[in-house]
Amino acid sequence: MNEPVPDCPAPLPRIRTPRFIAPPGACDCHFHVFGPYREFPLQGDRSYTPPEASLDRFRAVMRTLRLQRCVIVQPSVYGLDHSCLLDALERLGSREARGVAASGCDAPDRNTIVAWHRAGIRGLRLNLVSGRGPDVAALRNFAACLADHGWHLQVFLPRPVFVEAVPLLLQLPVPVVVDHLGDLDPGQGRDDPVFRGILRLLDKGHGWVKLIGYRSSQRDAPFPDLIPLIGELARLRPDRLLWGSNWPHPLRDRKMPDDGDLLDALSTWLADTSLLSRVLVENPRNLYGFEHC
Secondary structure (H helix, E strand, O other): OOOOOOOOOOOOOOOOOOOOOOOOOOOEEOOOOEOOOOOOOOOOOOOOOOOOEEHHHHHHHHHHHHHEEEEOOOOOHHHOOOHHHHHHHHOOOOOOEEEEEEOOOOOOOHHHHHHHHHEEEEEEOOOOOOOOOOHHHHHHHHHHHHHOOOEEEEEEEEHHHHHHHHHHHHHHOOOEEHHHHHOHHHHHHOOOOHHHHHHHHOOOOOEEEOOOOOOOOOOOOOOHHHHHHHHHHHHHHHHHHHEEEOOOOOOOOOOOOHHHHHHHHHHOOOOHHHHHHHHHHHHHHHHHHHOOO
16 A cells, blocks of 8 residues: 655654643543554545654653643544544553544444443544534434433534534534634634634533634744633633643644643643643543543
Protein backbone atom coordinates (compact mmCIF):
# COMPACT_ATOMS: atom_id res chain seq x y z
CA MET A 1 0.00 0.00 0.00
CA ASN A 2 1.30 3.48 -0.87
CA GLU A 3 1.68 5.72 2.14
CA PRO A 4 -0.64 8.77 1.98
CA VAL A 5 1.06 12.12 1.38
CA PRO A 6 0.14 14.51 4.21
CA ASP A 7 -1.23 17.95 3.39
CA CYS A 8 -1.09 19.06 7.04
CA PRO A 9 2.06 19.80 9.05
CA ALA A 10 3.12 17.49 11.84
CA PRO A 11 2.76 18.53 15.49
CA LEU A 12 5.83 19.98 17.16
CA PRO A 13 8.41 17.24 17.81
CA ARG A 14 8.95 18.60 21.31
CA ILE A 15 6.72 20.73 23.47
CA ARG A 16 7.65 22.77 26.49
CA THR A 17 6.69 21.85 30.03
CA PRO A 18 3.87 24.18 31.08
CA ARG A 19 4.32 26.50 34.04
CA PHE A 20 0.91 25.41 35.30
CA ILE A 21 1.00 22.13 37.24
CA ALA A 22 -2.15 20.17 36.46
CA PRO A 23 -3.97 18.61 39.44
CA PRO A 24 -4.03 14.82 39.91
CA GLY A 25 -6.51 13.17 37.56
CA ALA A 26 -6.40 16.00 35.00
CA CYS A 27 -7.82 15.08 31.60
CA ASP A 28 -7.24 16.13 27.99
CA CYS A 29 -10.79 15.79 26.64
CA HIS A 30 -10.02 16.02 22.93
CA PHE A 31 -7.22 14.47 20.92
CA HIS A 32 -6.84 12.20 17.88
CA VAL A 33 -4.68 9.26 16.89
CA PHE A 34 -3.67 8.79 13.25
CA GLY A 35 -2.12 5.52 12.21
CA PRO A 36 0.09 3.67 11.82
CA TYR A 37 -1.36 3.78 8.31
CA ARG A 38 -0.19 0.30 7.35
CA GLU A 39 -2.45 -1.03 10.08
CA PHE A 40 -5.16 1.65 10.13
CA PRO A 41 -5.45 3.20 6.64
CA LEU A 42 -7.35 6.44 6.13
CA GLN A 43 -10.62 6.41 4.23
CA GLY A 44 -10.29 7.35 0.57
CA ASP A 45 -12.88 10.13 0.61
CA ARG A 46 -11.51 12.59 3.17
CA SER A 47 -11.13 16.34 3.46
CA TYR A 48 -7.50 16.37 4.66
CA THR A 49 -4.54 14.04 5.07
CA PRO A 50 -2.68 14.29 8.37
CA PRO A 51 0.76 12.83 9.02
CA GLU A 52 0.87 9.83 11.28
CA ALA A 53 0.45 10.71 14.95
CA SER A 54 0.85 7.66 17.14
CA LEU A 55 -0.59 6.93 20.54
CA ASP A 56 2.94 6.62 21.92
CA ARG A 57 3.70 10.18 20.78
CA PHE A 58 0.57 11.42 22.51
CA ARG A 59 1.55 9.62 25.68
CA ALA A 60 4.78 11.63 25.63
CA VAL A 61 2.68 14.80 25.33
CA MET A 62 0.60 13.70 28.33
CA ARG A 63 3.74 13.16 30.40
CA THR A 64 5.04 16.62 29.56
CA LEU A 65 1.68 18.21 30.39
CA ARG A 66 1.39 16.08 33.57
CA LEU A 67 -2.01 14.69 32.63
CA GLN A 68 -3.35 11.31 33.72
CA ARG A 69 -6.51 10.93 31.62
CA CYS A 70 -7.62 11.53 28.07
CA VAL A 71 -10.54 11.32 25.65
CA ILE A 72 -9.88 10.09 22.10
CA VAL A 73 -12.19 11.58 19.47
CA GLN A 74 -12.83 9.76 16.20
CA PRO A 75 -11.46 11.97 13.39
CA SER A 76 -13.32 12.46 10.11
CA VAL A 77 -10.47 10.96 8.07
CA TYR A 78 -11.37 7.52 9.45
CA GLY A 79 -15.06 7.91 8.67
CA LEU A 80 -17.01 5.17 10.44
CA ASP A 81 -14.05 2.80 10.73
CA HIS A 82 -13.30 2.88 14.45
CA SER A 83 -10.48 0.32 14.43
CA CYS A 84 -7.77 2.84 15.33
CA LEU A 85 -9.87 4.38 18.11
CA LEU A 86 -10.78 1.02 19.63
CA ASP A 87 -7.17 -0.15 19.49
CA ALA A 88 -6.01 2.99 21.31
CA LEU A 89 -8.70 2.60 23.98
CA GLU A 90 -7.64 -1.00 24.58
CA ARG A 91 -4.01 -0.02 24.91
CA LEU A 92 -4.73 2.86 27.29
CA GLY A 93 -7.22 1.05 29.52
CA SER A 94 -10.39 2.17 31.25
CA ARG A 95 -8.71 4.03 34.11
CA GLU A 96 -6.92 6.34 31.69
CA ALA A 97 -9.10 6.80 28.61
CA ARG A 98 -12.55 7.26 27.11
CA GLY A 99 -13.61 7.65 23.49
CA VAL A 100 -16.09 9.51 21.31
CA ALA A 101 -17.22 7.69 18.15
CA ALA A 102 -18.41 9.15 14.84
CA SER A 103 -22.01 9.25 13.78
CA GLY A 104 -23.36 8.06 10.46
CA CYS A 105 -26.86 8.55 9.15
CA ASP A 106 -28.16 5.96 11.61
CA ALA A 107 -27.28 5.19 15.19
CA PRO A 108 -25.09 2.14 15.77
CA ASP A 109 -27.14 -0.95 16.57
CA ARG A 110 -27.64 -1.93 20.19
CA ASN A 111 -25.00 -4.68 20.18
CA THR A 112 -22.41 -2.27 18.78
CA ILE A 113 -23.23 0.36 21.38
CA VAL A 114 -22.95 -2.20 24.19
CA ALA A 115 -19.56 -3.39 22.87
CA TRP A 116 -18.32 0.17 22.40
CA HIS A 117 -19.47 1.14 25.87
CA ARG A 118 -17.42 -1.71 27.33
CA ALA A 119 -14.46 -0.44 25.31
CA GLY A 120 -14.80 3.03 26.86
CA ILE A 121 -16.82 5.02 24.32
CA ARG A 122 -19.23 7.47 25.91
CA GLY A 123 -20.49 9.67 23.09
CA LEU A 124 -21.17 10.13 19.40
CA ARG A 125 -19.77 13.00 17.34
CA LEU A 126 -21.54 14.77 14.52
CA ASN A 127 -18.87 16.52 12.42
CA LEU A 128 -20.16 18.56 9.50
CA VAL A 129 -17.09 20.83 9.32
CA SER A 130 -14.41 18.41 8.13
CA GLY A 131 -16.57 15.32 7.74
CA ARG A 132 -19.91 14.08 6.57
CA GLY A 133 -22.86 12.95 8.58
CA PRO A 134 -26.61 13.01 8.79
CA ASP A 135 -28.69 16.13 8.52
CA VAL A 136 -28.94 17.76 11.93
CA ALA A 137 -32.70 17.07 12.02
CA ALA A 138 -31.94 13.33 11.83
CA LEU A 139 -30.46 13.51 15.32
CA ARG A 140 -33.96 13.12 16.70
CA ASN A 141 -34.00 9.59 15.30
CA PHE A 142 -31.18 8.22 17.41
CA ALA A 143 -30.67 10.58 20.36
CA ALA A 144 -32.97 8.41 22.49
CA CYS A 145 -30.74 5.41 21.75
CA LEU A 146 -27.74 7.33 23.09
CA ALA A 147 -29.68 8.43 26.15
CA ASP A 148 -30.47 4.82 27.02
CA HIS A 149 -26.74 4.20 27.51
CA GLY A 150 -25.88 7.48 29.22
CA TRP A 151 -24.00 8.77 26.18
CA HIS A 152 -23.77 12.35 24.96
CA LEU A 153 -23.80 13.98 21.53
CA GLN A 154 -20.76 15.99 20.47
CA VAL A 155 -21.29 18.52 17.67
CA PHE A 156 -18.80 20.17 15.33
CA LEU A 157 -20.97 22.24 13.02
CA PRO A 158 -20.44 25.15 10.64
CA ARG A 159 -21.36 28.36 12.42
CA PRO A 160 -24.69 29.02 10.64
CA VAL A 161 -25.72 25.38 10.99
CA PHE A 162 -25.01 25.46 14.73
CA VAL A 163 -27.01 28.65 15.25
CA GLU A 164 -29.98 27.20 13.40
CA ALA A 165 -29.68 23.87 15.25
CA VAL A 166 -29.73 25.24 18.81
CA PRO A 167 -33.54 24.94 19.29
CA LEU A 168 -33.37 21.30 18.16
CA LEU A 169 -30.34 20.54 20.33
CA LEU A 170 -32.22 21.87 23.34
CA GLN A 171 -34.97 19.32 22.73
CA LEU A 172 -32.73 16.25 22.53
CA PRO A 173 -32.76 13.83 25.50
CA VAL A 174 -28.96 13.76 25.73
CA PRO A 175 -26.26 16.22 26.82
CA VAL A 176 -24.75 18.18 23.91
CA VAL A 177 -21.01 18.88 23.87
CA VAL A 178 -19.92 21.79 21.65
CA ASP A 179 -16.58 21.21 19.93
CA HIS A 180 -13.89 23.87 19.59
CA LEU A 181 -15.85 26.62 21.36
CA GLY A 182 -18.28 26.40 18.47
CA ASP A 183 -15.80 28.35 16.29
CA LEU A 184 -17.18 31.47 17.96
CA ASP A 185 -16.01 34.88 16.75
CA PRO A 186 -14.40 36.87 19.58
CA GLY A 187 -14.51 39.99 17.41
CA GLN A 188 -18.30 40.03 17.80
CA GLY A 189 -18.12 39.53 21.55
CA ARG A 190 -21.41 38.70 23.26
CA ASP A 191 -23.28 39.60 20.07
CA ASP A 192 -21.84 36.61 18.23
CA PRO A 193 -24.84 34.35 17.46
CA VAL A 194 -22.72 31.25 18.10
CA PHE A 195 -21.80 32.53 21.55
CA ARG A 196 -25.44 33.33 22.27
CA GLY A 197 -26.36 29.78 21.21
CA ILE A 198 -23.76 28.31 23.55
CA LEU A 199 -25.13 30.45 26.39
CA ARG A 200 -28.63 29.07 25.73
CA LEU A 201 -27.40 25.48 25.90
CA LEU A 202 -25.53 26.14 29.14
CA ASP A 203 -28.31 28.15 30.72
CA LYS A 204 -30.79 25.31 30.17
CA GLY A 205 -28.34 22.82 31.71
CA HIS A 206 -28.23 20.94 28.42
CA GLY A 207 -24.82 21.81 27.06
CA TRP A 208 -21.11 21.33 27.64
CA VAL A 209 -18.32 23.28 25.95
CA LYS A 210 -14.81 22.21 25.02
CA LEU A 211 -12.42 25.09 25.67
CA ILE A 212 -10.26 24.60 22.60
CA GLY A 213 -9.52 28.17 21.65
CA TYR A 214 -6.84 28.46 19.02
CA ARG A 215 -9.22 27.88 16.10
CA SER A 216 -11.38 30.82 17.18
CA SER A 217 -8.79 33.30 18.39
CA GLN A 218 -7.11 35.85 16.17
CA ARG A 219 -4.20 36.13 18.62
CA ASP A 220 -1.36 33.93 19.82
CA ALA A 221 -1.45 32.04 23.11
CA PRO A 222 -2.85 32.76 25.65
CA PHE A 223 -5.46 34.07 23.17
CA PRO A 224 -6.47 37.19 25.13
CA ASP A 225 -9.41 37.99 22.83
CA LEU A 226 -11.18 34.92 24.24
CA ILE A 227 -10.77 35.78 27.93
CA PRO A 228 -13.98 37.86 28.37
CA LEU A 229 -16.14 35.23 26.66
CA ILE A 230 -14.64 32.27 28.49
CA GLY A 231 -14.97 34.21 31.73
CA GLU A 232 -18.68 34.59 31.09
CA LEU A 233 -19.05 30.86 30.35
CA ALA A 234 -17.23 30.08 33.60
CA ARG A 235 -19.50 32.39 35.60
CA LEU A 236 -22.62 30.84 34.09
CA ARG A 237 -21.82 27.10 34.22
CA PRO A 238 -18.38 26.22 35.56
CA ASP A 239 -19.62 22.65 35.91
CA ARG A 240 -20.06 22.29 32.13
CA LEU A 241 -16.64 23.30 30.83
CA LEU A 242 -14.01 20.88 29.50
CA TRP A 243 -10.50 21.38 28.16
CA GLY A 244 -8.84 19.65 25.21
CA SER A 245 -5.60 20.08 23.31
CA ASN A 246 -6.82 18.86 19.90
CA TRP A 247 -3.42 17.18 19.47
CA PRO A 248 -1.95 16.55 16.85
CA HIS A 249 -3.57 19.74 15.54
CA PRO A 250 -4.56 18.81 11.97
CA LEU A 251 -4.27 22.34 10.60
CA ARG A 252 -3.33 23.80 7.26
CA ASP A 253 -3.46 27.54 7.68
CA ARG A 254 -2.47 28.30 11.25
CA LYS A 255 0.71 28.30 13.28
CA MET A 256 1.30 24.93 14.93
CA PRO A 257 0.56 25.38 18.64
CA ASP A 258 2.73 24.22 21.50
CA ASP A 259 0.61 22.12 23.87
CA GLY A 260 2.43 23.57 26.85
CA ASP A 261 1.20 27.01 25.75
CA LEU A 262 -2.34 25.65 25.42
CA LEU A 263 -2.46 24.34 28.98
CA ASP A 264 -0.93 27.54 30.31
CA ALA A 265 -3.57 29.48 28.35
CA LEU A 266 -6.28 27.63 30.27
CA SER A 267 -4.67 28.66 33.55
CA THR A 268 -4.68 32.27 32.30
CA TRP A 269 -8.37 32.12 31.35
CA LEU A 270 -9.38 30.48 34.64
CA ALA A 271 -7.01 31.75 37.31
CA ASP A 272 -8.91 30.16 40.23
CA THR A 273 -7.34 26.89 41.42
CA SER A 274 -10.65 25.27 42.35
CA LEU A 275 -12.15 26.20 38.96
CA LEU A 276 -9.17 24.71 37.12
CA SER A 277 -9.56 21.51 39.10
CA ARG A 278 -13.24 21.41 38.22
CA VAL A 279 -12.59 21.84 34.48
CA LEU A 280 -9.68 19.41 34.31
CA VAL A 281 -10.74 16.73 36.80
CA GLU A 282 -14.31 16.87 38.10
CA ASN A 283 -16.17 17.77 34.92
CA PRO A 284 -14.50 15.07 32.77
CA ARG A 285 -15.10 12.56 35.54
CA ASN A 286 -18.79 13.42 35.58
CA LEU A 287 -19.34 13.43 31.82
CA TYR A 288 -17.15 10.48 30.81
CA GLY A 289 -17.57 8.30 33.90
CA PHE A 290 -13.99 8.13 35.12
CA GLU A 291 -13.41 6.65 38.54
CA HIS A 292 -12.38 8.87 41.44
CA CYS A 293 -8.63 9.20 41.84
